[in-house]
Amino acid sequence: MTATRPARPDEAVLGVAPGAVAEPATVEEAAEVMKGCARDRQRLVFVGGGTDLGVGAPPAGVDVLLRTGRLSRVVEHSPSDQIVVAEAGLTLAALQRTLAAHGQRLGLDPPGAEQATLGGIVAANAFGAHRTRFGTARDLIIGLSIVRADGTAARGGGKVVKNVAGFDLPRLFVGSLGTLGLITSVTFRLHPLPEASATVAVEPITGGQARALVVATREAQLEPASLMLLAGSGALRLGVRFEGFGPGVRQQTGRFSGLVQAAGLRGELLDEAGAEAFWARHEAARTSGAVRVRLAAPPSALEQVLAGAVAPLAGGLGQGWAVLDPWVGCGFAGGTPADPASAVAALQRAREALVALGGSLTLAAAPPAVRAGFDAWGAPPAAVEVMRRLKARLDPEGRLAPGRFVGGI
């Protein structure tokens, strides 16, 4: 039995203090903790690096906080098969360093890579600017190991990229926020590190111009690795990154610059330092502000998203920022509001606008005063009853992160 220790004050989960903390060093110890909690009917919350702990609603209660940080081994990296099996508590940065030594990477780049763990990234469905090219964890995960609420260890998927044997447990756990089971290890497919990378910045640009440029980029059969619209104080700024072999990157940046010019806009091919600064600015925005939200809407709705969601958030959150990927139709916004009431009003307006477009707005961080007036998830999705049934099968007593998820799950 793994010993637990008392929680420190900074270990509260969205204001809910845990009764005790367990930090298992092995998967077996983690399963023991889970079994012990099952026996004693204790409620659990799992924490990796804590970078996305603000996603979702506060838990109804936490008897034991299970920290995965000591489960941090690379179990297997097969460069020739381009796969890696790693324990859930390994940080993204540590993984990327291991992979880079073999000229490879995981195509996920959420902010805070030094803290964010693989298990946490999967559970919170965290992503960064490379989503344009690689998608989310859902597109890269090929296997995982879990411990169920009753302490049963199980796994799904496998170690090969192509595999359709059995139901897809790995993808089902992406974005499940610790409500279905403890993720103990994850298996990802990998990609080669690119030989070359180049970023073109376009500034100033309007929403309509950005939308038209995205359509033109697709029509020109270009394949950007990242495409991000930065909104803050001042004009909108678009950054487009191309990656691959040198000749391909040169051709793509050249043709994209041609499209920019044809649209009557001003584009600049950034040098290495400039490109680094652009993407660092993107990441800094993503992690700043006391209130942060995730946005989604179809790419063609970019102008409505800017007018109906980003504009009210900029006002209501105070010194607001937003980053939008108009290729995918997702984004983030945030700020530090002076007044919770105006923040709540802005969040409500923005959510209504996005929902009307078929999209969504979910909380990624907010102080209690804002949470008190604004639900983290909004109206439950159409299939919420099936989700409740799934939760009831895997966690019949509702002990895993109770209340954290959609519809009070």
Next chain:
Amino acid sequence: MPESHAEIETDELARRMSAVVGEAHCISDPAGLSVYECDGLSHGRIRPRLVVLPASTEEVVEVVRLAHDAGVPLVPRGSGTGLSGGARPTPGGVVVALSRMRRVLEVNLEDGWVRLEPGVINLDVTRAVQGRGWYYAPDPSSQSICSIGGNVAENSGGAHCLKYGFTVNHVLGARLVLDGGEVVDLGGPSPDTTGYDLLAALVGSEGMLGIVTEVTLRLLRKPEATRTFLATFPSSDEAGEAVSGIIAAGILPAAIEMMDTLAIQAAKAATGLNWPEVGSILLMDVDGPLAEAEHTSAAAIGIARSAGALEVRIPVDEAERQLMWKGRKSAFAAVGRLSPNYMVEDGVIPRSEIARVLREIGRMAGEAGLRVANVFHAGDGNLHPLVLYDARNPGEEEKAAKLGGDILRLCVRLGGSITGEHGVGAEKAAYMADMFAPEDLETMFLVRCAFDPEARFNPDKVFPTPRLCGERPGPYRPHPAEAAGLVERW
């Protein structure tokens, strides 16, 4: 009032079903039913009680309600091209064929999606949008006849999924009819719908969660350039080395296909191609922006040559390129020219083990006294060994089945999978226990129970030991399979 399976007469069930779908679309005569006794896996035929062909979500809902009330299992079916028996009828069950639901409902190219009914043929999705330079990426070899609904059920792959992913990476939304007739929409055209990713659980669930009546698919803009080449090698050792070298160089080909001597002979016999009968052939596509495709193609050819390629052929035009691919895609059927009977296997191994596994398969085939032709997606290690046999020779079919099973176990031993794209279905359920522990299977089964607690849909597939979900609401009624002593409840 629910009735038990045994109580309802087939004639009465047919009368009720006909009232929903129309008499012409409820098949009950033996000749009509015989068409539906199997899918692409032709052995182990089972005659369904009835086959119904609904034309809309509303009709599917009514069919499901009738089956629920009568306690009759349902097996959804697309084009019936599946190779693992996933659409094989359940004894005493009704087959729901979705082939009449084949409308393309909505196309939105700016957001890159199409909404359609499940009976639409895979290739017809691309045909609907190719005039504007778009396409649907997953391309199973049967794409000219297989349906999108079947692709969703099996999470179909194809030669080009190495770069572009499988069906699951291209399904944005689905409308699903659950037991009892409840209709739920999963996902949708906008990214990041909130809640569990039930759509991911649905894709590849082999028709065991419900009946899909609408699908939203991601469409892609066609790549600017595609470069294809074919390289011949003395043996699979050199070809395997070329594949490893290409991947190690950081190249992500759109497809790399490998064929051995027997498969080459079969493809030549079927298509008249002038391929040399060497030990191994690689057929490779790279695509993307022009400069990227040209650069990676030249680099890959260089690697193939230094790995020991005998000859590299580059198609002079699109027609020749199509012919090369036809040779590859016709290989399965073409093997019928080499042998009166054959079994198609579908295993996956880590790509780095290709040469070793092919040698081992050769050794195992020699021991069994059988021939095995190998056609496979080398880039992702997805093998398709075709086990040749003659059913007229007593005991040979059993020997072939055993060899196929031994090959799958070899795949599992090396860290691979018993299926890369054909699904588990009826055929491979027995091998699931080789790949997964009881706890793994139990967890998957709990997912199934969340959707379909009474095992209405395709109840006898995928899981090695048929099981029933616990905690059924309402008064206890024995499941027909339970009553017959075939399963136990847990």
